[in-house]
Amino acid sequence: xxxxxxxxxxxxxxxxxxxxxxxxxxxxxxxxxxxxxxxxxxxxxxxxxxxxxxxxxxxxxxxxxxxxxxxxxxxxxxxxxxxxxxxxxxxxxxxxxxxxxxxxxxxxxxxxxxxxxxxxxxxxxxxxxxxxxxxxxxxxxxxxxxxxxxxxxxxxxxxxxxxxxxxxxxxxxxxxxxxxxxxxxxxxxxxxxxxxxxxxxxxxxxxxxxxxxxxxxxxxxxxxxxxxxxxxxxxxxxxxxxxxxxxxxxxxxxxxxxxxxxxxxxx
Amino acid sequence: xxxxxxxxxxxxxxxxxxxxxxxxxxxxxxxxxxxxxxxxxxxxxxxxxxxxxxxxxxxxxxxxxxxxxxxxxxxxxxxxxxxxxxxxxxxxxxxxxxxxxxxxxxxxxxxxxxxxxxxxxxxxxxxxxxxxxxxxxxxxxxxxxxxxxxxxxxxxxxxxxxxxxxxxxxxxxxxxxxxxxxxxxxxxxxxxxxxxxxxxxxxxxxxxxxxxxxxxxxxxxxxxxxxxxxxxxxxxxxxxxxxxxxxxxxxxxxxxxxxxxxxxxxxxxxxxxxxxxxxxxxxxxxxxxxxxxxxxxxxxxxxxxxxxxxxxxxxxxxxxxxxxxx
Numbered sequence: 001x002x003x004x005x006x007x008x009x010x011x012x013x014x015x016x017x018x019x020x021x022x023x024x025x026x027x028x029x030x031x032x033x034x035x036x037x038x039x040x041x042x043x044x045x046x047x048x049x050x051x052x053x054x055x056x057x058x059x060x061x062x063x064x065x066x067x068x069x070x071x072x073x074x075x076x077x078x079x080x081x082x083x084x085x086x087x088x089x090x091x092x093x094x095x096x097x098x099x100x101x102x103x104x105x106x107x108x109x110x111x112x113x114x115x116x117x118x119x120x121x122x123x124x125x126x127x128x129x130x131x132x133x134x135x136x137x138x139x140x141x142x143x144x145x146x147x148x149x150x151x152x153x154x155x156x157x158x159x160x161x162x163x164x165x166x167x168x169x170x171x172x173x174x175x176x177x178x179x180x181x182x183x184x185x186x187x188x189x190x191x192x193x194x195x196x197x198x199x200x201x202x203x204x205x206x207x208x209x210x211x212x213x214x215x216x217x218x219x220x221x222x223x224x225x226x227x228x229x230x231x232x233x234x235x236x237x238x239x240x241x242x243x244x245x246x247x248x249x250x251x252x253x254x255x256x257x258x259x260x261x262x263x264x265x266x267x
Numbered sequence: 268x269x270x271x272x273x274x275x276x277x278x279x280x281x282x283x284x285x286x287x288x289x290x291x292x293x294x295x296x297x298x299x300x301x302x303x304x305x306x307x308x309x310x311x312x313x314x315x316x317x318x319x320x321x322x323x324x325x326x327x328x329x330x331x332x333x334x335x336x337x338x339x340x341x342x343x344x345x346x347x348x349x350x351x352x353x354x355x356x357x358x359x360x361x362x363x364x365x366x367x368x369x370x371x372x373x374x375x376x377x378x379x380x381x382x383x384x385x386x387x388x389x390x391x392x393x394x395x396x397x398x399x400x401x402x403x404x405x406x407x408x409x410x411x412x413x414x415x416x417x418x419x420x421x422x423x424x425x426x427x428x429x430x431x432x433x434x435x436x437x438x439x440x441x442x443x444x445x446x447x448x449x450x451x452x453x454x455x456x457x458x459x460x461x462x463x464x465x466x467x468x469x470x471x472x473x474x475x476x477x478x479x480x481x482x483x484x485x486x487x488x489x490x491x492x493x494x495x496x497x498x499x500x501x502x503x504x505x506x507x508x509x510x511x512x513x514x515x516x517x518x519x520x521x522x523x524x525x526x527x528x529x530x531x532x533x534x535x536x537x538x539x540x541x542x543x544x545x546x547x548x549x550x551x552x553x554x555x556x557x558x559x560x561x562x563x564x565x566x567x568x569x570x571x572x573x574x575x576x577x578x579x580x581x582x583x584x585x586x587x588x589x590x591x592x593x
Contacts, residue, residue, distance in 0.1 A: 210356075212404060213426070216445070220463055220482055227501055227522045231584060234543065244543050247584040250520055254482050254501045261444050261463050261482075 001029040006036045010043065010240060043240070199225070206262055217262055224258055227251045341372040341394070343387050348437065351415050352422040355396035357408040360423045361431045365414025372413050378406035428465055466503070474513060485524070500524055504586075508593075511536040514576045525587045528579070532592055535573030540581040540588045542566055547581075549590035 006029060009022070030037045195203065199221055207214045231248040238244055351370055353360050365371055370392055374383050380402040384395045396409045404427065415421065420438045423430050428446020432439050436455045441448050444463040454473040461480045468487040469477065479486050479498040486498045486505045492513040498505050499520040507528040511517055512535070519526050525545075530536075537556065540547050546565055553570025568590075581588045 210426075213444070216464075223502060224482060227584075231522075234584075241543065243541055243582065244584070247520075247522065247543060247582070250499065251501070251522060251584075253480075254499075254522070257461065257480055258463060258482055261442065261461060 001025040003029075003033060003036055005029075006033075006040075010040070039242070046239075193225075195221070195225075202259060202262070213262075217258070220258055221255075224251065224255045228255065337376055339374045339376070339383065341374070341383075341385055343370040343372075343392050344368055345370055345387075345392070345416065345419070346390050347416070347418060348390070349416055349419040350391040350422075351394075351413065351419050352392065353394045353411050353413065354422075354424040355409050355411065356398055356425070357404045357427045358396070358425055359410045359429050359431075360413070360425050361411070361429075362413040362415060362421055362423065362433075362435070364417040364434045367416045367418075370413065370415050370419070372411060375410040375412075377408040378402075380406045381409050383409065464503075467498075486519075510534055511577045511579050515578075517577060517579045519581050521583045521586045523585045524583070525589070526581050526583055527589045527591065528581065529591050529593050533573060535575060536577040536579045537571045537575045538579045538581070538590060539569050540567055540590065542583040542586060542588050544585040545583050545587045547588040551590075551592040 006026065009026070030040060203214060203218055203221070206217045228248070228251045231244060231251050235241065235244050235248055345368060347367075349370060351362075353362075353372075372385070372392075372394055374394075380399045382397040382399065384393075384397045386393055394411065396407070398407045408427075415435075416437075417435050418437045419435070421432065421435070422440045423432070424442045425446050426444045428443045429449065430441045430443055430446050431449040432441065432453065433450070434452045436453065438457040438459075439450065439453065440457075440459045441450070442461045443465055446462055446465040448460050448462060448465055448467045449470075450458055450460070450468070450472060451470040453469075453471075453475065455475065457476040457478070458469065458472055459478045460467050460469075462484045463481070464483040465481070466485045466487070467479050467481060468489075469479075469491050470489045472488075472491045472493070475491075475493040475496075477488075477491060477493050477496040477498070479500075481500040481503055483502045484500060485503040486500055488496070488498065488506065489508045491507070491509055492511070492515065494513060494515045496515055496517045497520075498518075501522040502524050503521065504524040505519045505521055505526045507517075507519065507526075509529075510531050510533075511528075517536075519528075526540075532551070538549070538553060540549070541563075543566070547567055548565075549568055549570075551572070553568065553572055556569060556571050556575075581590070
C-alpha cells in the first residue's frame with residue numbers, strides 16, 4: 001500500500017468500512033509511514049471533536065417543525081411521516097445512523113422548498129444565502145459550518161420564531177452549505193456582513209489612533225474576512241482537504257498580521 | 268541627499284541675509300521699529316538701547332531659524348554587529364553601508380510637529396519619530412537616511428514608507444502598512460518583511476533566511492536564494508526569477524494571487540505545486556517522484572528537476588500557479 005492509496009481510501013477507513021485484508025495492509029503502512037500515521041490521527045481527532053459540535057449545536061425542534069409545516073404546505077409531505085425531531089445539520093458526521101437513503105429525500109425536499117421560497121421571496125432569501133452569519137463572520141477553524149451555526153442560533157432569537165419568512169430564510173440558510181454549488185469568492189465578497197465585535201473594536205482603535213487610515217484598514221479587513229469565509233465554506237464542503245485547511249489557517253494568520261501591523265505601530 | 272544640501276544652504280543664506288539687514292539697521296541714521304520711526308540724531312533713545320534691541324532681534328531670528336530647521340543629523344560610534352532601529356509613522360527610511368564603526372542618521376522634517384526621540388545604549392541605537400498632538404500625515408512626515416556598518420542588525424518601521432536597504436550583510440527587518448519595500452544586494456543575513464498592501468521587491472539577496480508576509484501586496488523576488496525563502500500574500504501576486512539554489516526550502520503561498528516562477532533550464536529542485544481552485548501549469552519536464560500528495564491534473568503537479576537539491580512548494584487557494592523556463 002502506498003501513501004496515495006491511503007489518501008484515496010481515507011474516508012472509508014475513517015468510517016471503518018474496509019475489509020480485514022485492507023485493514024491489515026493499512027495498519028502495516030501506518031507503522032512504516034509517520035506522515036500517513038500523523039494524517040490519520042489528525043483526522044480521527046477532528047472527527048471525534050466534531051461529534052461534540054454536532055451535539056452542542058443542534059437547532060431547536062421548532063425549526064424542524066416549521067420546515068415540516070412548510071413542506072406540508074407545499075404538498076411535499078402528504079402523510080404524517082415521522083420527521084425526526086432533532087436531525088443533525090452536519091452531513092459529514094451523519095455516519096451510518098442516518099445513511100444516504102434518508103439524506104437524499106430530505107435534501108431533495110429541502111431543495112424544493114428552498115427553491116420555492118427563493119423564487120417567492122427573492123431579496124431576503126438571496127441575501128440570507130450569500131451572507132454568512134453576522135454574529136460570527138469569521139468562524140474559527142474547526143468550528144461547525146457558518147450557515148449551520150446560524151441555523152442553530154436562529155431559534156434562540158424571538159424574531160426567528162415569529163414569521164414564516166424567517167423560517168424560509170432559515171431553510172435557505174440550512175441549504176447553503178449542503179446544497180449550494182460551491183459559492184465562490186465573487187458571491188462571498190459581494191455582501192459584507194456586519195463586522196464582529198472584535199473587528200469593531202479593532203476599527204475603533206484604528207479610528208482613534210489614525211483616523212485617516214481607517215478606510216484602508218477596513219477594506220483590508222473586509223478582504224481578509226472574505227478570504228476566511230470563502231476558505232471556510234470550501235473546507236465545510238471538503239473536510240478532508242488538508243491543503244484547504246492549511247489555507248484556512250493561512251487566512252487567519254493574515255488577519256492576525258493585519259491586527260498586528262495596525263495596533264503595534266500606529267502611535 | 269540633494270534636499271539635505273539645499274536645506275543647509277538655504278539656512279546659511281537666510282542667516283547671512285539677517286545679519287546684513289541688522290548691520291545696515293545699526294549703520295543707518297533712520298530705522299523703523301514697529302510703528303515708531305527712530306531718528307538717531309533727534310531721538311532720546313540712546314545708543315545702548317538700540318544695540319540691545321538689535322541683539323534681541325538677532326537672537327529671536329536665530330531661534331526661529333533653529334526651530335524650523337528642516338534637517339537634523341545624529342552620529343553614533345558603535346562596535347561590530349550594532350543594532351539600529353528606526354520607527355516612524357510617516358516617511359521614508361533608506362539605509363546604506365557607511366563606515367565600520369559609525370552610524371550616521373539624517374532626519375529630514377516636513378514641519379516642527381514631530382520630534383525625534385533617539386538614544387544609544389551601548390551597541391544599540393533607537394530612533395523614533397514622536398508625533399506631537401494633532402499631527403497628520405503631511406506634517407508628521409520625517410524622512411530618514413542612514414549610513415551604518417554593513418554588519419549591523421537593522422529594524423525599520425514606517426506606515427507609509429518607502430523602506431529601502433542595500434549592500435548590507437546583517438539581519439534586516441522591515442515593516443510597514445502601505446510601505447513600498449525594496450531590498451537589494453544583501454547577503455548572509457535574515458531578511459524579514461511585513462506589509463499590509465505595500466509591494467515588496469528583493470533583488471540579489473544571497474544566502475539569506477528570507478521571510479515575507481503581506482496581506483495584499485505583490486512580492487517580486489529576483490535572484491533571491493537561501494536556506495529558507497518564504498513568501499506569503501493574500502491577494503497579491505508572487506513573482507520569482509531565479510534558480511532556487513543553495514539547497515534551500517522555498518515556499519510561496521497566496522490566497523487569490525497568482526504565483527509565477529521563472530527558472531533556468533538547469534534548475535535543481537523538487538517541485539510541488541497545488542492550487543485548490545486555480546489552475547496550475549509548468550512548461551518544462553519534471554521527473555515524477557514518490558509523494559504522499561496525490562497529483563490532480565490542472566490543479567497540482569509534483570516532480571523534480573536536476574539533482575533536486577532544493578525543495579520548492581507553491582501553494583494557492585484560488586490563484587494560478589505557473590512554473591516557466593527562462
